[in-house]
Amino acid sequence: MTIRFALAKGRVAKKAIALLTEIGYCFEDYTPESRKLIFQDTTGAIEFFLVKSPDVGTYVEKGAADIGIVGRDVLMEHPANVYELLNLNIGQCKMCVAGYADTHIQFDKKLVVGTKYPGIAKQYFNSIDQPIDLIMINGSVELAPILGLSDCIVDIVESGSTLKENGLVVLKEICDISSRLIVNQVSLKIKRKEIEPIIDRFSAIAQ
Structure with a gap:
């Protein structure tokens, strides 16, 4: 069989x-x-x-x-x-929240989040009671905070080199992948x- x-x-x-x-x-x-x-x-x-x-x-x-x-x-x-x-x-890699190092989560206002993973992003930010506006992005999500489209992103991070080369950092590790x-x-x-x-x-x- x-x-x-x-x-x-x-x-x-x-x-x-x-x-x-x-x-x-x-x-x-x-x-x-x-x-x-x-x-x-x-x-x-x-x-x-x-x-x-x-x-x-x-x-x-x-x-x-x-x-x-x-x-x-x-x-x-x-x-x-x-x-x-x-x-x-x-x-092996990690699902992370990433953005500029000075990005601050403000619980009194919505955070704009760019991601290919809306379900994972929504679940994570709901777990910390952070209101968000999700923007679905299919391409290079790192562009979103760079161009001011979002405050941060949720994406898979392997080596972190792409983030580093574009002036971004991991703000929070969500889970291992x-x-x-x-x-x-x-x-x-x-x-x-x-x-x-x-x-x-x-x-x-x-x-």
Whole structure:
């Protein structure tokens, strides 16, 4: 019985495929330039397909994939009814509030926040009782405070070099982010014999 993976496109997929190779699966027909949509390992035990990161949870929740690998930020922003079983410790970074060093949170006025993650931003500022106006930004969010569009931003920070080069700093760390292994709830029951060894292999190298 073949186990199907949904992988988030980009750096997560690259690292996830490397992990799959490390735990013993070989995908001879995969290259980054390939136009194929589904790639199967040489034994036929597993196969994977690539989708945009917000869609990984949907494919797994609805059963189109048995297992998914996606960042925790995506699961927070786009919750899915799945089992989150492992922290794979890849793509490690932090979700942060960032802006100019002299930015002050003023509880008597709304803070204008630019972000790609409105759900996470809203939840965080609600938790500290800070009223905000959210501005959804799909591109380089660092531009928002620089051009006066927002007071601060909520975004993923890896090295912090982009912030530093543009005169910005981390004002508050919200949470740690890394890629997680998620599993469809029904698949874990009816395909447990096939899925558990895969989880065990991932667990052994994710420590």
